[in-house]
Amino acid sequence: EPEVTQTPSHQVTQMGQEVILRCVPISNHLYFYWYRQILGQKVEFLVSFYNNEISEKSEIFDDQFSVERPDGSNFTLKIRSTKLEDSAMYFCATSLGVTTYEQYFGPGTRLTVT
Amino acid sequence: GDSVTQMEGPVTLSEEAFLTINCTYTATGYPSLFWYVQYPGEGLQLLLKATKADDKGSNKGFEATYRKETTSFHLEKGSVQVSDSAVYFCALNRGFGNEKLTFGTGTRLTIIP
Numbered sequence: 001e002p003e004v005t006q007t008p009s010h011q012v013t014q015m016g017q018e019v020i021l022r023c024v025p026i027s028n029h030l031y032f033y034w035y036r037q038i039l040g041q042k043v044e045f046l047v048s049f050y051n052n053e054i055s056e057k058s059e060i061f062d063d064q065f066s067v068e069r070p071d072g073s074n075f076t077l078k079i080r081s082t083k084l085e086d087s088a089m090y091f092c093a094t095s096l097g098v099t100t101y102e103q104y105f106g107p108g109t110r111l112t113v114t
Numbered sequence: 115g116d117s118v119t120q121m122e123g124p125v126t127l128s129e130e131a132f133l134t135i136n137c138t139y140t141a142t143g144y145p146s147l148f149w150y151v152q153y154p155g156e157g158l159q160l161l162l163k164a165t166k167a168d169d170k171g172s173n174k175g176f177e178a179t180y181r182k183e184t185t186s187f188h189l190e191k192g193s194v195q196v197s198d199s200a201v202y203f204c205a206l207n208r209g210f211g212n213e214k215l216t217f218g219t220g221t222r223l224t225i226i227p
């Protein structure tokens with residue numbers, strides 16, 4: 001069964017550093033999302049992406065965050081200057097399209113900012 | 115805005131017990147409703163869904179019915195197993211496949227033999 005993959009599984013970085021989290025969506029999916037889950041808290045929406053542009057973003061997704069599909073397959077989330085409060089599990093999700101309702105989630109990348 | 119309220123956890127049950135995890139929602143229009151499950155060390159997996167009022171979603175012995183009159187989508191299972199131990203998230207979106215998901219806080223379920 002096709003699945004969403006994410007790399008790395010765990011990233012440790014120092015405050016102020018840039019990080020790039022990578023996701024490989026299911027091949028025929030058209031909609032892409034990033035969510036995050038701070039330890040012990042709810043899963044929060046960050047951004048959705050379709051047709052090479054952002055469809056919607058939350059207030060969490062400020063100028064420090066960006067997303068892109070650099071090569072038409074990978075879907076990346078960049079945090080330009082990490083803060084301690086960015087420490088969380090980041091999940092990529094993908095969806096086939098408007099007529100199907102299921103978002104398929106990757107296993108997540110645990111980001112630890114020290 | 116949209117929101118999901120879930121039963122506080124953690125919940126501990128004995129094997130073969132009956133499970134209910136309550137979920138209520140606030141949303142305009144006609145949202146679609148979901149239960150996701152997160153097993154230890156893994157990502158979220160869709161457990162079941164319902165896209166309109168009175169629909170019943172079911173999977174792996176779990177069921178939930180979309181009740182518009184009570185804005186609820188409670189998760190039930192008649193006889194839980196140790197392998198059901200996980201965190202369960204209730205979620206909604208605005209009814210189209212490309213819409214973001216809004217999650218509840220999650221309920222940690224532990225089943226003891």
